[in-house]
Amino acid sequence: MKLSKEEIKHIADLARLELTEAELKKYGSQLSEVLTYIDQLKEVDTIDIEPTAQITGLENALREDVKEDWDKREVEEALSQAPNLEDGQIKVKRVLDNN
């Protein structure tokens, strides 16, 4: 499975990663190599086999959805990690360009 540079660029964009030219080249060949290796799974017969996502057999662990209050200091500590605050809210850049 060989990935083209365009494909790597597209994957990086989907994953929201800005990559340098050198990175695009390097990861392209490394990912192609890994994909070739994992391709061997296709040879396993999995007809009538159910996929496994939860290994210990638990199903639908339900609980009440209750709001838990944090004390003021905890809230401040959590918020203080954000790079840009305004009136106790996290400020972000605009989503769309003005043009």
Next chain:
Amino acid sequence: MELNELTIKEAAEKLAKGEITSIELTKACLARIKETDKKIKACLTVCEREALAEAKEADRLRAKGERGDLLGIPYIAKDNILTKGVKTTAASKILENYIAPFDATIIKKLKEAGAVLLAKSNLDEFAHGASTENSAFGPTHNPWDLSRVPGGSSGGSAAAVAADMCLFALGTDTGGSIRCPASFCGVVGLKPTYGRASRFGLIAMTSSTDVPGPITKTVADAAIVLATIAGHDKNDATTPEAEVPAYGKSLGKSLKGLKIGRPEEYFGQGVEKGVRQTIEKAIAKLEELGAEIVPIRLPHTKYGVPVYYIITPSEVSSNLARFDGIRYGFSSEQVKDLKDVYVKSRGKGFGPEAKRRIMLGTYVLSAGYYDAYYLQAQKVRTKIKEELDYELEKLDAIITPTQPSPAFKIGENSDDPLKMYLEDIFQEGASLAGLPAISVPCGFSSGLPVGLQLIGKRFDEEMIFRIASAYEKMAGWQIKPEI
């Protein structure tokens, strides 16, 4: 003997008798960190002030009559486990200055038990790796040979225990990240059953196989730590309500009549000669102890790595989506719009292996590829699980080498991700099947520690403790590295 060299059990006895204090014990560990960590680089953050305060408090509680195996015992936690007020970086630039506003459940439990947190240990960034070379803050060195890796991803924790910087450490294991470094550093490492200990407050990597566990100097100590960190947590829906047994109760019981499976696939090509000889000797010892060794076949073993490297990157790509430069962590400043914040913060904040896994996961989950990769991997996962369960039905445990070879040189595999992934080959089975597995030192190959792995039935950690402890007692590997 210095106090930092004690096991938990030995220290607990001395504390109970009033022969030593937690302050003395903690100071001995902090001094050892100062003395050796310049060379080993196991710790990312040392919280000396907090540790001394916790030790003082433990001594005060003991004077008031409180007791407990971990009361006043100093430990180190892997730096992907959240600790309130003490930095948690996941060894990533993107979390370089992150301070969690709450404790992980296992940290909370240890705090309640009176254990003393000394430091946060190095790891492969976000626990992606088998060598601790993927840390954004530089590699950890193996105490047995400073030019070699300590294994990974919990390399800092294992190296710290091997170097006696602490009495025990916490690691996390997703596909071998406790067992591999335990084996490379010559210490005990337990990956509990999936769900046995809470994942709440662990920086998530692969939510369907992540599990925290102890790295210790003895098997008995691993049982003590597990007894404290195990159990149901309302904040982690994958922890069952199953009762936590009194771990360690069966230690010392005879192995007569126990059946241990020896899978042919784990002893074939690719296993270094010295490792094979060491494991064979250990198997002979187990037979002397009365266990019956049963040859078994696990033909799907070879698919463990490919299954793992589909499931893991898939879950990594979604779990690491939260690091976006908005609420916490590194945020790029040269940006024009919101998407720019994401791509630039993530592009600069993540290291190479995190990026590779995010991209691999993004690719295999993308439209048109899901069935061929992710779904097929989950189906093969079922086959791996069924095969192991089928054999374990008739057995008490399975024995394998933990790693096919001893610790490799720093830099040897670092530019070949596939070669690094193959380091996990003997560990994926237990991880994908959610089974408990322990790595115990069983000798040396060319002067480097070798570990044997015992895989048990789901939620039957006690059986692998019993077998591992009997072996440990008989074999008596008590050699320490010269640092």
